[in-house]
Every structure is written in structure tokens, then in C-alpha cells.
Amino acid sequence: MLELPTNAQQVKLRIKADIRSALPISNPFTSGSWLGTLSDAIGERIYSFYYAIVQLISELFPDTTTMYVQRWASIFNLSQKGAVGSTGTWNYTGSISITPGASKVPSGAILVDTNGNTYETTESTALSYRLLTSQAFVRASSGLTFTVTSTNHKLPNGAIVVFSSATNTDLNGSHAVTVIDANSFSVAVISSGSASGTATLAITSQETTIRSISAGSLTNLAPLTNLTLQSSFIAVTSIGTINPSGLTGGVDIESLPDLRSRLLLRLRNPVANFNKAQIESLVLQQNGITRVFVKPVTPAVGQVTIYPLTDGSTPPIPSTERNQQIKDVIVSTILPADVSESDVIVAQAAQLAVPITLTAINPNTIPMQNSITASLTQLFETKAGVGVTLTVDDIRSAINSSFDINSKLSVISFTLTAPAANITPSSNQLPILGTVTYPAV
Numbered sequence: 001m002l003e004l005p006t007n008a009q010q011v012k013l014r015i016k017a018d019i020r021s022a023l024p025i026s027n028p029f030t031s032g033s034w035l036g037t038l039s040d041a042i043g044e045r046i047y048s049f050y051y052a053i054v055q056l057i058s059e060l061f062p063d064t065t066t067m068y069v070q071r072w073a074s075i076f077n078l079s080q081k082g083a084v085g086s087t088g089t090w091n092y093t094g095s096i097s098i099t100p101g102a103s104k105v106p107s108g109a110i111l112v113d114t115n116g117n118t119y120e121t122t123e124s125t126a127l128s129y130r131l132l133t134s135q136a137f138v139r140a141s142s143g144l145t146f147t148v149t150s151t152n153h154k155l156p157n158g159a160i161v162v163f164s165s166a167t168n169t170d171l172n173g174s175h176a177v178t179v180i181d182a183n184s185f186s187v188a189v190i191s192s193g194s195a196s197g198t199a200t201l202a203i204t205s206q207e208t209t210i211r212s213i214s215a216g217s218l219t220n221l222a223p224l225t226n227l228t229l230q231s232s233f234i235a236v237t238s239i240g241t242i243n244p245s246g247l248t249g250g251v252d253i254e255s256l257p258d259l260r261s262r263l264l265l266r267l268r269n270p271v272a273n274f275n276k277a278q279i280e281s282l283v284l285q286q287n288g289i290t291r292v293f294v295k296p297v298t299p300a301v302g303q304v305t306i307y308p309l310t311d312g313s314t315p316p317i318p319s320t321e322r323n324q325q326i327k328d329v330i331v332s333t334i335l336p337a338d339v340s341e342s343d344v345i346v347a348q349a350a351q352l353a354v355p356i357t358l359t360a361i362n363p364n365t366i367p368m369q370n371s372i373t374a375s376l377t378q379l380f381e382t383k384a385g386v387g388v389t390l391t392v393d394d395i396r397s398a399i400n401s402s403f404d405i406n407s408k409l410s411v412i413s414f415t416l417t418a419p420a421a422n423i424t425p426s427s428n429q430l431p432i433l434g435t436v437t438y439p440a441v
């Protein structure tokens with residue numbers, strides 16, 4: 001073991017001691033002396049060399065490398081993964097033009113969020129007319145605003161909804177909406193009539209698939225976030241909203257620690273021709289893929305089924321098109337000549353939604369509930385796997401580690417009603433976090 005100094009002062013003291021030993025009549029330890037000053041200056045310079053040696057030693061080993069992790073990875077044909085953009089659905093409204101098919105948003109239309117990130121539509125869609133019958137409404141007890149419950153209404157703020165056949169006839173007519181959440185909105189003040197009831201709603205709207213042109217996690221957007229069209233289209237309102245699933249899948253460029261983790265995974269699992277380790281290494285090299293589960297001898301002898309995952313997306317399961325791209329890479333790079341392409345199956349894992357029900361939490365606050373949801377989300381993105389059992393103890397541990405950032409309190413106690421038993425998925429199922437139900441605050 002090398003006994004290298006850990007700071008410059010150690011080097012200075014050693015130099016002064018050596019001088020004193022070689023020249024006993026001198027005293028380089030005297031403050032301000034010529035020998036002392038010279039010893040300090042030389043010590044600082046020598047320590048800089050020691051420091052460089054210490055840094056270099058850490059770069060000589062793959063488990064401690066930082067500056068040269070990319071170089072180490074390249075030896076094993078691993079490279080840093082680039083950033084990936086998000087995908088999802090955008091909802092827009094307007095009015096249907098008298099010219100058939102004119103009220104549409106074409107493929108390739110550009111949208112922008114409030115941070116300047118850009119997105120584009122990936123299909124051409126036209127506004128359509130929706131008639132929603134028997135939608136419930138109620139007047140707020142503290143005012144005259146009416147709140148309407150309409151599941152997944154897909155409306156942006158300011159959209160126009162036409163009410164008819166309302167229990168409160170004063171509501172009949174056109175109203176601009178203020179979005180509350182994905183399933184409710186409020187309308188303009190009405191000063192008379194029934195305080196609750198139902199109505200028929202006429203909505204002119206459409207949804208279209210979009211993807212981000214910008215890349216990275218900043219392109220992931222929460223549900224109901226506004227995106228603005230950069231071009232005008234006949235009878236189409238320029239501002240629309242992200243659908244209730246949000247925009248997901250955006251990933252930043254792979255960090256060097258994550259690249260080092262893949263490097264160590266590669267080193268600890270020697271690659272042979274088309275073995276499990278080689279398949280995992282290649283699939284994890286693909287942008288956006290965060291985990292992969294390889295099932296040999298599935299569904300039959302001589303076959304292999306591969307389940308890639310994209311944690312951070314909703315759901316964390318790549319599309320069939322993305323899976324085909326991954327299969328194409330496997331076939332073109334590592335598939336042995338004696339293995340049939342049809343025996344390599346890159347499949348979508350089946351979702352196994354796991355609802356969580358808490359009937360008591362102490363302290364029971366909104367920040368605490370948000371913290372628990374975040375902890376559970378992280379749990380399902382790290383421990384839940386395809387065909388992997390997720391225990392109730394794992395869920396309890398995630399809840400117990402949550403923290404209310406406002407009150408600075410951890411969870412004191414809680415009652416977990418569901419699930420009551422371990423989650424045991426089948427070989428093709430991926431447990432995903434379902435609805436989390438909390439006691440009222």
C-alpha cells in the first residue's frame with residue numbers, strides 16, 4: 001500500500017524534518033526563516049505531484065475512474081448514451097370550418113412550451129365534434145362558480161363548451177372553461193338557478209400524437225401543461241394541453257457514474273457469444289433503455305424473450321416500433337449464424353397495475369402524500385421487474401422512508417390496507433404503480 005501524503009502540510013513538515021536532520025544547526029521550523037519559507041514553497045509544489053499521482057491511481061481502475069470512464073468503456077465497445085426526447089398526446093380545440101377537413105393540424109406542426117423547448121406533431125388530425133350527455137355540475141359553496149365533472153375532458157383553459165338541456169337552464173349556452181384537473185373544469189359565474197344537476201356538453205376538440213424536438217428530461221411535461229402552436233391553422237385554437245398521461249420518455253445524456261455502472265456490469269458478467277450478459281449489454285447501450293430482462297428458453301427451447309424498459313416513461317414499456325429497432329440491432333450485430341431471427345423475441349411486458357391504499361398516515365399532509373408517491377414511484381422503477389416478486393415489505397419500507405419537507409417530519413405511523421400480500425407477477429408481467437389512495441387531509 002502506497003503511503004502517500006493526504007495534504008500539503010504533511011509534505012512541508014517532512015521536508016523541514018529532513019533539513020533539520022541533515023543540518024542540525026539550522027531551524028527551518030522558525031516562522032519566517034529563509035529555510036522555512038523555501039521548505040513551504042517546495043512542499044506545495046511536491047504535493048501537487050503527489051495529488052496528480054493519487055488522481056492517476058484512481059483512473060487506473062475501472063471501479064474508481066472518473067475522468068477516463070469513457071475511455072475505459074470504449075475498450076469494451078460501450079459508449080455514453082445520448083439524450084432522448086419525450087412523446088405523448090396533445091389536445092386542442094377550436095371550431096369546425098365550413099370547408100370539410102380544413103380545421104386540422106398537420107403532421108410536423110411545431111409547438112413550444114413556456115421554457116422554449118420545441119415539439120412536433122407526428123400525425124395529421126382534424127377537429128371533431130363531441131357530444132357528452134348527463135355531465136354533472138355543482139355550484140361551489142363559497143361562490144357562484146359552477147364546477148363540471150367530465151372524465152378526461154381534454155380541454156385547455158379558455159376552450160368553449162356549449163351547454164344544453166341543463167338542469168339549471170341559466171347554464172345553457174356557450175362558456176369558456178377554467179381547467180381544474182383532467183376530469184373537471186369550472187365555468188363562468190351564474191347568479192341564479194339550480195345549484196347542481198346535469199347537462200349535455202358539446203365540445204369541438206381533437207388529440208394528436210407529438211414528440212419533442214428538444215431532448216432531455218426537461219421535455220417531460222405534466223398533464224394539462226400548455227403547448228402553443230407556432231403556426232396558425234383554420235379555426236384551430238393555438239394553445240392546447242398535454243393529455244392526462246403527460247409527456248414522458250425524455251432522458252438526459254447518460255451520466256458518467258451510470259456509464260461506469262454499465263462498464264462494471266460488463267466486467268462482472270463475462271460476455272460469451274450470444275449469452276445473457278451480451279444481450280443485456282447491447283440492449284442497455286440503446287438510448288432511453290434503462291433496464292432489460294432477458295428470459296432464456298422462453299417461450300420454448302432455443303428461443304429467448306427480451307423485455308426492455310424505459311423507466312421514467314408512462315408506462316415504462318417501449319413501443320412495438322422501438323422494440324423492433326432493438327431487435328434489428330441485435331440481429332445485425334450479435335446474432336450467431338446458427339440462430340434463427342424468429343427465435344429472438346423483443347416483447348412488451350404486460351402491465352400489472354398495483355393499487356396502493358393507505359387508510360391512515362401520521363402526519364397526514366399533502367407534502368407527505370406527495371413524498372410517499374415519489375418514494376413508491378422510485379421503488380417501482382428500481383425493484384419491480386418483469387417476472388420479479390415485489391414484497392409488501394418493500395412497499396412498507398418505501399412509505400416509511402418518506403419525508404414531509406414542510407414540517408421536516410418523517411412518517412411516524414401508517415396503515416397499509418392494500419396490497420395485503422406480495423406481488424408475484426407472471427414471467428411476462430411488470431408490476432407498475434397503480435392508483436395511490438390516501439385518507440382525506
